[in-house]
Amino acid sequence: MSPDRAVLRRALDRGEEEGGSVEFKERLTEELHLAEGRLESLAAQLRHRVLSGDGEATYVVGVTDDGGLAGISPDEFSESMDVLSLLAEEAGAHIEDVETWGVDGVADAAAGDEPDGIVGVATVREGTVLEDDDHIVVGTAGHVDHGKSTLVGSLVTGEADDGEGGTRGFLDVQPHEVERGLSADLSYGVYGFDDDGPVRMDNPHRKSDRARVVEESDRLVSFVDTVGHEPWLRTTIRGLVGQKLDYGLLTVACDDGVTETTREHLGILLATDLPTVVALTKADLVDDERVNEVEREVERALREVDKTPLRVDRHGVEAAIEEISETVVPILTTSAVTGEGMDTLDELFEALPKTAGEVGDFRMYVDRTYNVQGVGAVASGTIKSGEVEAGDELLLGPMQDGAFREVEVRSIEMHYHRVDEARAGRIVGIALKGVREADVERGMVLLPVDADPDPVREFEAEVMVLNHPTRIDDGYEPVVHLETVSEAAAFHPDGGQLLPGDAGETTVRFKFRPYFVEEGQKFVFREGRSKGVGTVTAVHTDGSE
Template identity: 25%
Template structure:
């Protein structure tokens, strides 16, 4: 099925809603208020189908006070049907709607002159010439201009035929599904339903989707495309989605639905902008920003001026988080005036200086990803994650990796999707050398080193280990690395070190992993050493991460029995009064007492069995 979304535009009472009704029989003004006032207040949605072609109509309000609703619909247009009444011609909202369409970079345009029966042929030609001259100032691809009257069925049928000559959507498929909610409601026996336009990629029934603002995953229980059940909804489909385990009160217009793991939220956006003729954006001033069907109050911070600009770069700041993508369109308004249109260049809040950010925006404005990568790597010495490439650059992971591989002086980890400046390798190398210089008995694996240098990928660490082995600084034994200049097997030495340390730590022994880190030994090796010490009964394991030297255990048992002799019992309180130990150790030692046949536990106290006779 071929799908295209055509949105109406035009001044109030120029016949947009009546035209849609004449084309497909849909009564757009359904609410009581709309019928009383005789104008379209909110968006309305309908369609027209012929064979394998489907046209979805989004009818928008023309009243100047309702332009915000018009913008919410315009973001999903593939093509615009500009409606101008023959008896009035171009009016204020005609101009504003066209300016907004131009700011959103929607190029395909149809012009329909309505109410032709109210004027003569000469006036009709005059209006058409006026429209053509007006549109010359814009760069639209005008598909056709036609004149109709809702009282003239032949003109309506002629318009239908011309509408079906328009080719399929020109929206490009993206790397993941996105969908802005424009309505949310509950249906009895069904649950929460949302409506919106499918962007980016298709969605399917029973598919898991993610609502970033709520940080919540849900499932699509049912899909309807133009009131018919469907197994999937494709890009540019108007679709109603029935969501599982989501309350209607949790959702609101402007919320984005997507796929988990693709979008991170930030309360800033960096954009390029262009103001309408005669308008300016002012630095550090508050505006209303429209993105998708979302409206939010923002502060605008200009890059190249502390006063005002007609075009340039700006940072947008808001209290809410944006879940935006590269090259997404925005509109900025103040009160009832449209001021500027913008394009999102940077939707990730990077830690960088303003001069660096300006260079980055210059590169992203030109889609120069080579330079953008290089600039970002200067700010991300510890690695630039490519997992967000779909959001940051509108690139798939494979495309992002390909760009990274073509750069010089970088290491691109395809598996973990990270790219590093090559000089970062020297930092990792220095860290590893420091470990083995400080402790000649260090014995670590790649995984153990990664625990110390958490931001470095295993592949990058392995390159450094291979270099150090080649330089004969390290020697590899299975998956462990030791000093190359020490030939003897020092496993016994490490065993002695751990045993001695546990003995010195008396009744408060350190957790094993902390010991391993202090001694610079691999965790798996350390676990094996403790197992060996336990087998020899030099060390006893009382809990998961509590190992005590045998001598210390004998001493603490002796002291606990002494408390029972003196007090007639032992519990947490009188034990703690005599030994400054944490609750973790006290409970472990009390539990160990239960292994002795002469000790009996009564409630929370331990006593000698002989005391019970």
């Protein structure tokens, strides 16, 4: 028996006991189990199981009363999890984790066929899910070896670095993963605050530890990773452009100073109007004179792009919190080894306000897609505006031919917890009914079913060239990063060309397929050593075919 399946076997072996924490259910339905009087009874039963398990209960779904493997259909299992989520909420608890297995058709499923039925184990834990109106998402950027991951590793764990990047090891994991179930946390580090101060992670590799921080915190801070190596700048751009970030955190190492990559990352952060903090890292490796020299380099780089630097050590944390904006950039000195500046960063992140979400109807660009057994197609990403609820009907697209398809929201998960609804700024995974995972692609958008959207193949934009070895001519084909879209596109600049440092108008046409594009959206473009930023000024819906 595999380790995964051993989880199921252990739950079955423990069995249902009068005073135990395990409950067997073949199926839960909205019609039967949420009826008046039944909901209260089942919620009381769930509460009893949670208390019996010292704050944790195990629900085995898809089995008979005596523990026999009955198996239910994916639709029935999804409905059962929705009902269980409501029962848990009624009992002051939440679903922390769900694991599923195929029954009867296990051998065929391994060959790619659907299993005959689903059986699953849901872990229900005491406590409600954090209402994260005060949850901020921070996008990190910086040149390779400038201490970005080490700094975040020390922040989220409270551990001092050993001088060799030891705390970076806490974060050497994929920033987004699915482990035998639905998971939708794009961040690579998270910590929080309660009335007593920071709530940190003991081991960021443990999903349960991350869930603990979410549960215990009144205020949550997630860090979205980006990559400092030049060959992977596209990943950095995706992290900064494709997510609904509240703030940027740019690291500049005191022993290295401002590099070309630093300038590019700074340009991308500020061009997308993201309020940004600059942390001078590795202060323990140099003397005070060198720290001051690098600080002046950063100030010059900021003034070159019409931004105002604000030294936190001179003006204070309160001033930084009040003044940070698209034009004012706080700068502070840190060391993950000595702890210098770490308390100041804690003060900043505890008090920085959540930036206002976009006003309007629901809109979410797909960042990643998964097929989860018992759930089906899952689209994950950051909600740009509006809100979404389980059961909502949405439009997904555009498809390759420009059409949008009607889908239904099976369920929503946020921070490893199943939730009934989610709003702008949340990083979520949405299980979709009515579409195969193979048909869902990054760059597609989810919209209300009555949105009547147009596919866009071509648009007008105002662009600025941050870096280019020569000049941009008519027909230039970089990769355009707009929301979660990453697509080659042809540029046709007014006047026929653009030089490094130039700003001008250009027509942009996606090379392979249409996307959902709106006026005012920011984007980044790159090709080789060439980089630039732009804003959509008009769309050509008649050029979308």
